[in-house]
Amino acid sequence: MSTQQPTLAGYELLRYPHLNKGTAFTDAERRTYHLEGLLPPGYRTLELQIARVHSELAHLDGDLQKYLYLSDLQSRNETMFYATLMSDPSRFMPIVYTPTVGEACQKFDHIYRGARGMYLPISARGRIKALLQNWPEKDVRFIVVTDGERILGLGDLGIGGMGIPIGKLSLYTACAGVPPQYCMPVTLDVGTNNHELLEDPLYLGLRHERVRGDEYRAFVGEFIDAVQALFPKCCVQWEDFANFNAVPLLAHYKDKLCTYNDDIQGTAAVALAGIFGALRISGGKLTDQRFLFLGGGSAATGIAELISEAMTLEGLTIDEARARHALFDVHGLMVRSRSDLADFQKPFAVDHAPLDKFVDAVKALKPTGIIGVSTVPKLFNQQVIEAMSELNERPIIFPYSNPTSRSECTAEEAYTWSNGNAIFASGSPFPPVTLHDGRTFVPGQGNNVYIFPAMGMAVYATEATRVTEEMFIVAAKAVAEQVSEESLETGLIYPPQAKILDASLHVAARVAEHIFDKNLARVPRPKDIEAYIRERAYKPAYTA
Known part of the structure; x- marks a missing residue:
């Protein structure tokens, strides 16, 4: 929930997803922000808007069409997007993330709708900090970054891999309440070895084979240096890198900054x-x-x-x-x-x-x-x-x-x-x-959704300086302890995804407690850690 008051007006406000309310703007707001005549006269609450989204989705054929509809919604009205996801997470997680996101990544260049996230090409080496400064938010706490080489089990999809950071960060918010304004999806474009993409006239990435070796490592190093300079409280999550890059990158950076690899x-x-x-x-x-x-x-x-x-x-x-x-x-x-x-x-x-x-x-x-x-x-x-x-x-x-x-x-x-x-x-x-x-x-x-959003919420709430292996053991135990005896009797060994937000906030509180115990937090320890976590969680609601 953004506490920012609109400084935009008219069509600009309706095209700004962080503040747009669509038909939920009141008559008074429509007068104040010069929206009269730009919207149908009927006022609709957020609850009615969500009901309309559910109805529209029910008439779409196939999960990819639903994925595209929700992506467009995220670009128009962020609050309604997250309110929809959080209204029925077990229904929407498979649409905005796995398995549907795999098909979306494969067809990325053919279904591209509009800008989301940061694309950092190796051709811009020496200027990566300047490119990152184009991002509209100046306080970034989470970056999910990929180079697109090993997307799920689908292989090298080049810049089509951007669907993964976008989807993961959506789940940071929908499943654990990390405020979306602090999240940045990033794709490092170093080329692709997928020759079908290189020969596709609609491919949107760099048209050469992947850069390797010292040049690749220097490019990643420049990216990390720029992130630390611009966003000192940022946690970097590595995502879908090939094994021969994923393992050494994590080993090199894990003790130098707040970072982890979700695949590992x-x-x-x-x-x-x-x-x-x-x-x-x-x-x-x-x-x-x-x-x-x-x-x-x-x-x-x-x-x-x-x-x-x-x-x-x-x-x-x-x-x-x-x-x-x-x-x-x-x-x-x-x-x-x-x-x-x-x-x-x-x-x-x-x-x-x-x-x-x-x-x-x-x-x-x-x-x-x-x-x-x-x-x-x-x-x-x-x-x-x-x-x-x-x-x-x-x-x-x-x-x-x-x-x-x-x-x-x-x-x-x-x-x-x-x-x-x-x-x-x-x-x-x-x-x-x-x-x-x-x-x-x-x-x-x-599904990693039981872990990475909660880890993100714990890091966000504590402003942790590092992510350690033991934090993942704490998270695993916190997930398992929430499974009821009735669930175990049916063979279910994870908490129900319908209650993923409560489950994630519980895990986040356990991890945050460990962060405070190990003196890895930048903020003072609160008396009630779980209450502190829940208070800081994003809630999709329109501000007055």
Whole structure:
């Protein structure tokens, strides 16, 4: 909710989304701001406006059309946009973010409507600070930045990846109350290796292959230096960078500024939250679990490392904890004898003979859970699920790849092939599943939306100087502790998305408490941290 009073008038005010109320301008406001005659005479409350949005969306065909409608609404009337999202978050999150945002990114250049976010091309090296100064808000607290190289499971989409920072920051606000005026989506355009895009006359990015090496690192460094100079309280979230850039960028900057990588740390935290929830069903101990990952990139190693660190808090050494995880990629099981492993993968390489079939790795390593972050669909096949079920009374099956078309298995497959014994969560949404015996299961979505908006709210409210690994463990526990016994009975191991705002504010309060405990805050510690968080949360309402 903006407290800013309109200084614009007439058509300029109606075209300024932060202050535009559309038909909710009162008669007095229409006279004051020279809006008479520019709007239909009927006055409508925000509630009626939202009802009209719901009605219009119901008549649109396909989620991409709904995505475009909501994008246009965000450009016209920010308050109505967020009020709509927050009126039914479980309905609208799949439209403004995954899975629909994937299609929107693929078709970005063909459906482009208008400016949103900052596009920083490498051709502007030496002038990045000047470009950032064109942003209308001078106090930026959050930047979600991508270079578009590894968008979801869809690959290199160039500047089409801008849909991801825009969508993520919308969820910062809709799911955790981060005021939208403090958020900036950014795309670093260093070219693209997607030759279909380079040959497309409608492609809007730089038309050359990706810049690599020292020139790339210097460009990113200039961007970070400019952000710190212009926005000293800003937290930078790295998003959808290729593994060989994502891991070193996070390692280089994590102790120098307030920053994190959601693909690595957010994904890890939501997976850890799912594991905590799963253990409430199975009754097992975290330190007794063994996990086999399908996929060996930064998401897999990030999850494995965070679980390992959580295990150390329960008594294991870090080496003992890491030894309870294994990775399986396109070349098979990651064993120590392989010569193609990156440094970030080596802590999870196992002393074992090579295996090139995932089901054989399951049978050999006997994991209690399998976690899919491969972006390759259907690899959790019937053989795999049945093997997990033979090894475990309640096997943990987490196909986390996005979008839905990339999921390693469906909820129906996991429940059917395990005879209803799987503890299931996926990266994309699946409907409830009823088995032949009448049992109904509600699959959970291990969506990072349970983590990154809450992390953002905690950082915003405390003005934190750093984001640490332990903050993600705190967040994971805070998510899991909110799952009710009734939800667990249906197999649901995450809080219902319909109550995502309350869930996120609870997580944010827990993380904020940790930030204050570790002296990472720039503001004084309040007496009631949860009340302080809720008071600072954005509420979509028109100001008088």
